Amino acid sequence: MTGIDEVARAAGVSTATVSRALRGLPNVSSRTRDRVLATAQELGYVASPSAASLASGRTRTIGLLTPWVNRWFFANVIDGAERALRQLGYDALLYTFDLLDGEPRRRVDPSVLHRRVDGIMVVGLPLDDDEVASLAGLGTPLVFVGSGPAGQVTVRLDDDATGRAATEHLIGLGHRVVGHVTGVPDLVSSWSPPVGREQGYRGALADARLEVGDQLVVNGDFDVEGGRASVRELLRRRPDVTAVFASSDEMAMGAILGARDLGLTVPDDLSVIGVDGHDLGELVGLTTIAQDTLQQGMDAATLLMDMVAGGVAPSVLTYPTELLVRGSTAPPGRASEPVT
Amino acid sequence: MTGIDEVARAAGVSTATVSRALRGLPNVSSRTRDRVLATAQELGYVASPSAASLASGRTRTIGLLTPWVNRWFFANVIDGAERALRQLGYDALLYTFDLLDGEPRRRVDPSVLHRRVDGIMVVGLPLDDDEVASLAGLGTPLVFVGSGPAGQVTVRLDDDATGRAATEHLIGLGHRVVGHVTGVPDLVSSWSPPVGREQGYRGALADARLEVGDQLVVNGDFDVEGGRASVRELLRRRPDVTAVFASSDEMAMGAILGARDLGLTVPDDLSVIGVDGHDLGELVGLTTIAQDTLQQGMDAATLLMDMVAGGVAPSVLTYPTELLVRGSTAPPGRASEPVT
């Protein structure tokens, strides 16, 4: 393999000059630079990343920590992030931490990131205080997407407002008994999106002087099957529920399937609203609170690279959402008509 | 930062021994190993990946090349791959190559992988011969998922059989004019999955002595919107089409949306079948040819790591598929009844 010294010899300069020329640093005459670039090209020289990292202490790599890549929100944020990173020549290292209901997930071990990345992006992964502290202790710039602990740079929605908006939409339609399908109940972290959305849900109900209770809240594991099962459970507990607010579109679509399983019609028998703006939501006319996940990924990555370069990032970047009314929500129908 | 020499000093051994002990190599007495492990732990020592890579020439990192991470097939394969990799302590570096209709995609530049990864996994990315050659020229083990060029290790479906099965299902139901929604038309590569599936489609039609023609084939860009638009185009060209085979479930679901846009009912006016087994297919009762993408990702990663370790991989691993009949396909209905 051609090394920097061969290029140096061929171009008749020192390795230092080759290094400078190739990285576009100043203090190289343009004639020299051109010659170096040409010979490097000719020899097919490509610098060894390990050697460069070892010598410089920088890796031009960002660590992406996320529970899953095959869920809509996560896949889109990661896609956006990867694009922004690529644009500035950064690589993305992927680390998933399967979040399963019941058993505790694999904990984040900061040592694997140690000296391996210049920055860390945590996407939708609720971490406990120790994990956050250990990541922060790495001394590496850190950005959270989806939600993050207080004091950390975070790109997110206003989850409380999102939960409120969704719930108020249902209340406005006339619903009085509104159920909620939340995401994975994370016992260690108090700042995951579903937590904020549930707060908003409860707040909206309380403001409207409607019933709020644990009985009306079920876990949907943040996926389709979970949402499906949750509606069954919800209606078992409370057959008088006429509307459901799900914390993600995937769960909302699952809820629609679950309603169908029970022979219920959406929205006549049950209104369903989700959060995300999933591409397939229109398939079932899903009413939702839409967000721009791709943009969040790109912005978070850009922020992170700024921080790596020594910039100071705003601590919280809150994204707008938009209520997208389609056909899955409507005023309570015949099924809930008071028996006269 | 603690280096290997500090651990060596603290444990009273040489750095060579520390290195051996920490990596579980033989020729270290268990007493010494324990002591080294303990002191390393105590000092919070973690080896520098760049230094290790530079010295050893191995990175314990795999490059994942894919067009997108936010499409069902790709996200699932990547999720599976990442799990398998992590299990053996490998990291996954993500590289996306946005495949857009019309403009040529960014070409794969092997130099960015140079000395950066121990293995390369190409997921659903059709490459031209030069790209394949340059990747292979890296001397790094290479695995293709979804489809790959002849002579390369590939994990895939039998696309021809898949296209055939889907088309025969429609023919068996009595359809005589069957349209096809294919994926991105890649002009440079002859071996992408949609190509094989289209062949199977044409073969099945030919065998049944039914019309086969370019007029019946439209491109759906492999996404929901593309599928949606394609059905409009297809029916504009041929209003007598009664069934559509789409090369992916996302396009098939788009096709269902497109049919609805035109006021058509599925399956009464138009039967639709896809390929994948998408989680949300049930939402619209999508009939499909299902495949296990997660497993393909895991197996491909495992294969690749075997190859990195010097093993020899079987050249093609063909996965089974399963016809999943739901409600989106049915015998041709009233709309196509011959006018009497």
Add this chain to the structure above:
DNA sequence: CTGTTAGCGCCTTCAT
């Protein structure tokens, strides 16, 4: 603007 010279932190022969 360019060259010299130390490292960066670990792995890996080769001895012992």
Add this chain to the structure above:
DNA sequence: ATGAAGGCGCTAACAG
């Protein structure tokens, strides 16, 4: 089973 020592290939001061 362990140690000594020479790289791995590049970057970054420091001179000049």
